[in-house]
Amino acid sequence: MGWSPLMIRYLAFLFNFLCAVLGIATIVVNVIAIDQIAPKDQLILGLYIAVGSIVFLLSFFGCFGAIKESICVTWAYATSMLVMLIVSIVMLFVFRMHFEEDSITKLKQAFAKQTNTFDAMAEYQIQYQCCGIYKLKDYGDAFITVPSSCYDQNDTPYKDGCLAKMETQYEELLKGPKIVGWMLMVIEIGAFTFSTIMGVSLRNELRRSAY
Numbered sequence: 001m002g003w004s005p006l007m008i009r010y011l012a013f014l015f016n017f018l019c020a021v022l023g024i025a026t027i028v029v030n031v032i033a034i035d036q037i038a039p040k041d042q043l044i045l046g047l048y049i050a051v052g053s054i055v056f057l058l059s060f061f062g063c064f065g066a067i068k069e070s071i072c073v074t075w076a077y078a079t080s081m082l083v084m085l086i087v088s089i090v091m092l093f094v095f096r097m098h099f100e101e102d103s104i105t106k107l108k109q110a111f112a113k114q115t116n117t118f119d120a121m122a123e124y125q126i127q128y129q130c131c132g133i134y135k136l137k138d139y140g141d142a143f144i145t146v147p148s149s150c151y152d153q154n155d156t157p158y159k160d161g162c163l164a165k166m167e168t169q170y171e172e173l174l175k176g177p178k179i180v181g182w183m184l185m186v187i188e189i190g191a192f193t194f195s196t197i198m199g200v201s202l203r204n205e206l207r208r209s210a211y
Helices: 005-034 039-068 071-112 122-128 137-141 162-173 175-210
Strands: none
Touching (some): 005 175, 039 071, 039 175, 071 122, 071 162, 071 175, 122 162, 162 175
16 A cells, blocks of 8 residues: 555655754754864864755755645755765765774874884873873884883873774764764655655646646
């Protein structure tokens, strides 16, 4: 049994409304998170804020198309939502890759400058209470003396590597943006699907009324 045109329009309106809500949530969560990370890492969250803003604005056109049963507006919205869906998918992968690659790049650059007389890793080892990129043994493998920044106040060496500690902190800080990002993508799929179905339904109704 097929869905009635009225049910399709209600579902299209519902997903458009949810897109507006998730658009606002995307903006708020990323604005909160953006102040907690380094300035040069803020661009990716800024792009997410832009995506949330565009989705929020587009959702009004989707709701208007569903209420007024406008074929042109509905198809324009469905097309726009498909574009935003593709952008959201790309952003989710870029989001993950950026912070993973950024962590290892920072640490490798610092470790390359590490010597027996210059502790280039001190900034990260003190901040994250870690030692080496992967573990304390990194210094032995590189024939470098273990620096004092690898030890706590009791002269006990930190067991964890800095890469694992940095990735854990990023996961905690960016948990909200990632969850909202995935939710937004799912709702965009629903909005695009039902808007497309509604566009086809409206077009078929228009054809039938012409006979």
